Amino acid sequence: MTPTTTITFLGTADAVPEAGRDVASFVINGTHLVDTGWCGTAQMMRFGLDPLQIKTIILTHCHQDHYLGLPQFFFYWAQRWHSGMGKPSLTIIGPGDLPDVMEATRVFLMVDRYPRYAWKPDIRVIQPGETIQADDFSLAACQTRHPVDGRCYRFTDRRTGATVAFTGDTAYHEPIAEHVRGCDLLIHDATFPHDYPRPDLERDGHSTAVDAARIAQRAAVRRLILLHYQQTRCEESLARAAQVFPNVSFAREGQTVDVQPS
Ligand SMILES: [Zn+2]
Ligand SMILES: [Zn+2]
Secondary structure: OOOOEEEOOOOOOOOEOOOOOOEOOEOOOOOOOEEOOOOOHHHHHHHHOOHHHEEEEEOOOOOOOOOOOHHHHHHHHHHHHHHOOOOOEEEEEEEEOOOHHHHHHHHHHOOOOOOOOOOOOOOEOOOOOOOOOOOOOEEEEOOOOOOEEEEEEEEEEEEOOOOOEEEEOOOHHHHHHHHHHOOOEEEEOOOOOOOOOHHHHHHHHHHHHHHHHHHHHHHHHOOEEEEEEOOOHHHHHHHHHHHHHHOEEEEEOOOEEEOOOO
């Protein structure tokens, strides 16, 4: 069977969840988890994915809404992984404060008292301009515009050739357009309504749907999906964004998107 590149959205909200709506997180090909949400592990099972199949966790940055789900994930693995499955193998990729987050996760799980949670994943800090090569993908990073060190990634699926870029949290930042140029899918921060005051967007390091559309248009990507958003005035924001870049939608929780290479 011809392989396809799939994205499954586990959550779509900004910083805090709402009833029935987790914060922004998604899975690529059922095996690579991007940010962990608040409840990413439970969300995977809800949408028919197996958390034990995750081989890579990619963190866009280390704000809490993007890594809070890490302890739950490790706890689940420690409970469910059994010797017949071999040695657990997991790589975690993220910016410079990733080792601190991993150490905090181990402290939170009290690994000294509960050694079964003590296994260490392979930790890979990625710098802007760097590319990580894995068996089935390559991952190139650039800097975002956010109050903490963040990465926008360009993920290339080696099996299909499809390219998916995702910004994590960022204000409008034109260098991102260069980094994601020509991608088959761009997943971009769209936290605030289209008319949110520009100084506040700069202060908070977030985008509107129209900002995301401007990047998509500038980068000539094929499709734009908006993520990490508040549900205020979405229809109006989407209409405004579509005037700039027509092939745009808001991500929906549980939605799976097939990405075809161009
Ligand atoms: Zn966030
Ligand atoms: Zn953030």
